[in-house]
Amino acid sequence: MSSLPRVYVTRQIPPEGLKILQESGQVQYELWDSDDVPVPRKELLQKVKGVDALLCVLTEKIDAELLDAAGSNLKVVSTMSVGFDHLSLEELKKRGIRVGYTPEVLTDAVAELTVALLLATSRRLIEAAHEAKTPELASMINAEYVILPHIASASYSTRNEMSSLAANNLLLGLRGQPMIKELAL
Numbered sequence: 001m002s003s004l005p006r007v008y009v010t011r012q013i014p015p016e017g018l019k020i021l022q023e024s025g026q027v028q029y030e031l032w033d034s035d036d037v038p039v040p041r042k043e044l045l046q047k048v049k050g051v052d053a054l055l056c057v058l059t060e061k062i063d064a065e066l067l068d069a070a071g072s073n074l075k076v077v078s079t080m081s082v083g084f085d086h087l088s089l090e091e092l093k094k095r096g097i098r099v100g101y102t103p104e105v106l107t108d109a110v111a112e113l114t115v116a117l118l119l120a121t122s123r124r125l126i127e128a129a130h131e132a133k134t135p136e137l138a139s140m141i142n143a144e145y146v147i148l149p150h151i152a153s154a155s156y157s158t159r160n161e162m163s164s165l166a167a168n169n170l171l172l173g174l175r176g177q178p179m180i181k182e183l184a185l
Helices: 014-022 041-047 064-070 089-093 107-122 125-132 135-140 156-175
Strands: 006-009 027-032 053-056 074-080 097-102
Touching: 006 014, 014 156, 041 064, 053 156, 064 089, 074 156, 097 156, 107 125
Parallel strands: 006 027, 006 053, 053 074, 074 097
Antiparallel strands: none
16 A cells, blocks of 8 residues: 555646656546546545545535545645636635645636637638638639638647646645645635
8 A cells, every 4th residue: 555645636637747746756646537527526525535635627616525525634735727716715724725726827828819809800700711611702712611810729738737737736735845826825
């Protein structure tokens, strides 16, 4: 039986975050192996029993019920999210559980998406794309498809950055060191 701290990861996070946990050699973790379906609440309440740390996303409600289920071993919650409305900060503070999060990681993606929406609206790109797909226009320009440029939202590298920050927050919290991004409770 390993004496390493136990971590439950509530979602299949991008590889960079998992790699940090694996290569640290400082934790053993169990993973809900889905990146698009949240862990069912009933299963989550079972999986967190006795864990030392929890790496979650915003779909998991971290409240008194979950904290009770986890027990007194839980020392750190690291959320791979900018927001923290899903966390019961009062309960976490009362229990002395440290909380790491990933603020500002999506700032560029949000700005890019805003610019994309402004351009799409001002240039009527949705209408133009629809028109470009009509047989009359396609035959006029002698092409089956017209490719319109766009600005991507949260990229794969942004998701990797978020998972890396969440994993590092978790490891630092378990060591009792200051987290890179820690909520002041």
